[in-house]
Amino acid sequence: MEFWHNRWKSEQTGWHRAEYNDLLVKHWPSIGAEAHGEVLVPLCGKSLDMVWLAEQGHTIVGLEMVEQAVETFFQDQGMEAKRAVLEQHTKHVHPPFTLLQGDVFDLKPNTVQADAWYDRAAMVALPHESREAYVRQLQQQTKPGAVGLLITFSYPHEERQGPPFSLQDEHVLDLFSEGFTVECLETRELDDEKEPGGLSPLTSVFKIQRT
Ligand SMILES: C[S@@+](CC[C@H](N)C(=O)[O-])C[C@H]1O[C@@H](n2cnc3c(N)ncnc32)[C@H](O)[C@@H]1O
Numbered sequence: 138m139e140f141w142h143n144r145w146k147s148e149q150t151g152w153h154r155a156e157y158n159d160l161l162v163k164h165w166p167s168i169g170a171e172a173h174g175e176v177l178v179p180l181c182g183k184s185l186d187m188v189w190l191a192e193q194g195h196t197i198v199g200l201e202m203v204e205q206a207v208e209t210f211f212q213d214q215g216m217e218a219k220r221a222v223l224e225q226h227t228k229h230v231h232p233p234f235t236l237l238q239g240d241v242f243d244l245k246p247n248t249v250q251a252d253a254w255y256d257r258a259a260m261v262a263l264p265h266e267s268r269e270a271y272v273r274q275l276q277q278q279t280k281p282g283a284v285g286l287l288i289t290f291s292y293p294h295e296e297r298q299g300p301p302f303s304l305q306d307e308h309v310l311d312l313f314s315e316g317f318t319v320e321c322l323e324t325r326e327l328d329d330e331k332e333p334g335g336l337s338p339l340t341s342v343f344k345i346q347r348t
Contacts, residue, residue, distance in 0.1 A: 154184075156185070157185055166193075170195070170253035171252040173194045173196075174195060175250070176196070176252070176253045177200070177255075178255050183206050187199055198237065199237070200237050207236045211231060214231075225239050226244065226248075237249075242274065244274060247278070251280065261300065261301040262299075264299070280347070281347055283347045285345040290340055291306075316348055318348060325340055327340055
């Protein structure tokens, strides 16, 4: 927890992108997310991808622990959000965005009933031991049949310390083996993040659907 607060406080937010994620733009239209449905964006930071999803007609529910991230998101969009307390979270609302500020693991089941979800730099930000609980949360905060787009990151050498923490394709299949169907849409090398030994990390894109 302290780790993420420090990263935001010291503005070490190297994961943040000033443009929309190209893999989101490429694959979202084909995964069959309900038009105008609600999209859950766990560990959302101040991601502009939420703006892109809103432009497609969705309403957005972002989950983010650090207040500074939430405030910066709304400031950057020129929006003043209304606040309300929701159990252990603070709800920041300016339609079509609702950002729930607090720990994703403290969210009670069915607090959100999203039609779809989008995960970029979320599951890979969590250590291996938290990932099963994260998948359970996705299950509890989405409707049956909800569809998700997951963008992973894996190091060629597993021993590297994160975050991001490596997430191999076989682990995705394993973690979502019960209650979901999983389809890998694309895998590519991240050449601009090549390691000294010459190997590049990989990124994969998955369509995941709750059954
Ligand atoms: C690597 S960043 C990715 C942000 C965003 N998905 C993006 O693509 O820009 C991970 C974010 O998750 C937040 N975070 C980490 N652990 C969390 C938790 N348990 N509950 C809610 N947010 C969390 C951090 O504060 C950080 O903003």
